Amino acid sequence: MEYRHTPVLPAEVTKYLSLHPGSIVVDCTLGGAGHAKRIADSIAPTGTLVGIDQDDAALIAAADTLRLGRQIILKKGNFSELDRLLSEAGIAYADGFLFDLGVSSPQLDVVERGFSYHDEAPLDMRMDPAGGGLTAADVVNTYSEAELTRIIREYGEERWASRIAAFIVAARARRPVQTTAELVGIIKDAVPASARRGGPHPGRRTFQALRIEVNQEIHVLEQGLRSAVRWLVPGGRIVVISYHSLEDRVVKRVFSELASGCECPPELPVCTCGKVPVLRIVTRRPVVPGPQEIEENPRARSAKLRAAERV
Numbered sequence: 001m002e003y004r005h006t007p008v009l010p011a012e013v014t015k016y017l018s019l020h021p022g023s024i025v026v027d028c029t030l031g032g033a034g035h036a037k038r039i040a041d042s043i044a045p046t047g048t049l050v051g052i053d054q055d056d057a058a059l060i061a062a063a064d065t066l067r068l069g070r071q072i073i074l075k076k077g078n079f080s081e082l083d084r085l086l087s088e089a090g091i092a093y094a095d096g097f098l099f100d101l102g103v104s105s106p107q108l109d110v111v112e113r114g115f116s117y118h119d120e121a122p123l124d125m126r127m128d129p130a131g132g133g134l135t136a137a138d139v140v141n142t143y144s145e146a147e148l149t150r151i152i153r154e155y156g157e158e159r160w161a162s163r164i165a166a167f168i169v170a171a172r173a174r175r176p177v178q179t180t181a182e183l184v185g186i187i188k189d190a191v192p193a194s195a196r197r198g199g200p201h202p203g204r205r206t207f208q209a210l211r212i213e214v215n216q217e218i219h220v221l222e223q224g225l226r227s228a229v230r231w232l233v234p235g236g237r238i239v240v241i242s243y244h245s246l247e248d249r250v251v252k253r254v255f256s257e258l259a260s261g262c263e264c265p266p267e268l269p270v271c272t273c274g275k276v277p278v279l280r281i282v283t284r285r286p287v288v289p290g291p292q293e294i295e296e297n298p299r300a301r302s303a304k305l306r307a308a309e310r311v
């Protein structure tokens, strides 16, 4: 099947990565290699691109897009395991990292992967279906009502979280919830009709929450960012595109923590914590797509790009 994903903020990614021929760049979320292709062109002929994705379908598509050679290395894995993946790739440092978070268009569009609330499919939502691990069906059918409420509220920012969790628990007592359409039906029953009118699809927030939980997206993001910064050379750049406020908050928090120095109480005469800034924040405010990009690629509408430089 053709892998169609339009890269978001492509010119801005190249600009903020500040690439030049010979750079060593790691694309931690390779997808269909839309960004990676531009990166590879900017660092040719002597640069090295390491592309990472946890999804086999993405790696197959990327291998097709990029002309594989000695200077393009593709690795399957989760960017939370960056240290191992980069050691295996045989690089000693990097001049740039890109994280273009979340799911790709093909992951959303391939019905059987269970990400979409528009179709009927098994409740899966794993970005790495080959890797085993928890599915959305496992979460929906085994988590306690309190746990479901927490993740739907926290990761979905859904005001009807406790009602949706209660309706899920009541439904699964009759029989396990197995498909996306069954879950959408339960959510529609739980959310009052007046709240459903005019807003986005009632399943949107709960589906987002389940996807984040299944793929541990918030947890792995923090691990990935901290590891990436350790591999950066001074002057090297890290660029992150996030698509919802939870992710953006993690990026902002990790960047500002790593960009700040001594944390000793002001009354201490000398610094005892020894903390020094390791990053300089390049984008004080997040960079967002313009109206034309959003019109051409509606999936770009919630994108926020932040960049920082290793000092």
Ligand SMILES: C[S@@+](CC[C@H](N)C(=O)[O-])C[C@H]1O[C@@H](n2cnc3c(N)ncnc32)[C@H](O)[C@@H]1O
Pocket (backbone or CB within 6 Å): 005, 006, 007, 008, 028, 029, 030, 031, 032, 033, 034, 035, 036, 052, 053, 054, 055, 058, 077, 078, 079, 080, 100, 101, 102, 103, 104, 105, 127, 220
């Ligand atoms: C938004 S898409 C990237 C699209 C890509 N930049 C392009 O231009 O084609 C996100 C990709 O990152 C992958 N991904 C998300 N989280 C990941 C993680 N923790 N580790 C490895 N890959 C991840 C997904 O499987 C997906 O293919």
